[in-house]
Amino acid sequence: MSERATVGSILRERREAKGLTRDQAAEAARIKPVFLQAMEEDDYRFLPDELYVVRFLHEYAAFLGLDATAIRSQFVRQTSHAQAAGTAGLGVKEPVRISLRRLLPVALVLLAAVPVIVIGYSLYTQGGKPAPTPPRPVVAPRAPAAPTEGAAPAPAAPREIQASSAAPREMPAIPAPGPEGHLLRVQATDVTWLTVTIDGREVRDVLLQPGDTVQWRARERYLITVGNAGGIHLILNGQALPPIGRPGQVLRNVPIPPASEAVSR
Known part of the structure; x- marks a missing residue:
């Protein structure tokens, strides 16, 4: 070669x-x-x-x-x-180079500003000091009014505590497999690569573009490795699953359905 x-x-x-x-x-x-x-x-x-x-x-x-x-x-x-x-290769970025010729005007401006700052600071420190702020008068606390003889204090009204009416969120149930096992459909909303392992044996590698749809059948489960977790929608046995990750996030060996659900069946 x-x-x-x-x-x-x-x-x-x-x-x-x-x-x-x-x-x-x-x-x-x-x-x-x-x-x-x-x-x-x-x-x-x-x-x-x-x-x-x-x-x-x-x-x-x-x-x-x-x-x-x-x-x-x-x-x-x-x-x-x-x-x-230093070429592109696998997306390697070239280092940013700063020209000394561009930095020269900035350095000259900073050097010219130094004497002005020193003179201004000297004039400020030699001036009279500001008059001290007069202390704030201390106000004596008011004595509580004496209760009127024979009058009973009014009982404080009990506070009503309202229970939250929001019901606990229920996680969507994993749909039961059909007589032929599971059917997983993947819909792409962004460019991503995807590797699917079916029942621990068959491996499929695809590169998805926005709008692409692929599907596979499995008897037990899938393991998904994806380069853009937020760029796909998963539909298992006809029911949409929650997002598995964020846009641009790389995830490896995500079980579908989850391991806990697979064990419980």
Whole structure:
């Protein structure tokens, strides 16, 4: 494998050598064409998790019949060189450089202002001191009025304490599975990558765009790893589930349905 060839060019050349179009390879590997295009162009910036990229490159290289370990090593070397050279790589930002020529006018203004500040402070300290503030008169507390003879003090009215009428919030119940198990539907509201493990065996990796919808069946449960937890809506057995996280939050191995519900059934 040539050291000068990038991971993307190697993947593209092998795909073309096998006579596959980009759409055909994406369908066979069960990935989005836009994701495959990004890999072949060595553009990994939109993926928040580098471990996900390494794992996916390993699986896709094996699909093309390439040495998956060599592809993974080439990717690590490639990204390391990109970061050392200060290029974009995996979204590495270049350091901000401050020009001394731009700072020079600011420094001159500050130096010119120092004598003015010193003179003003001297004039202020040499002036007369302000007159002391006269003490505030002390007001003697008023004596309580003597109770009128023969008059009984009026009893204080009892305070009424109103109970809160707000009922405790009830968490939505997890819908029972149908005769064929669970049906999980995922609706994307933002760009995100998603890995779903079905019944601990089958693994699906997808890259979702806003408006995309995917669904899978399982006999027992799912484990979800997502790069943008706030960018998806989950619907289990026809019932919408509460949000699992915030926008941009990366979550790993989230059980659906929750483990406590799975054990109780």
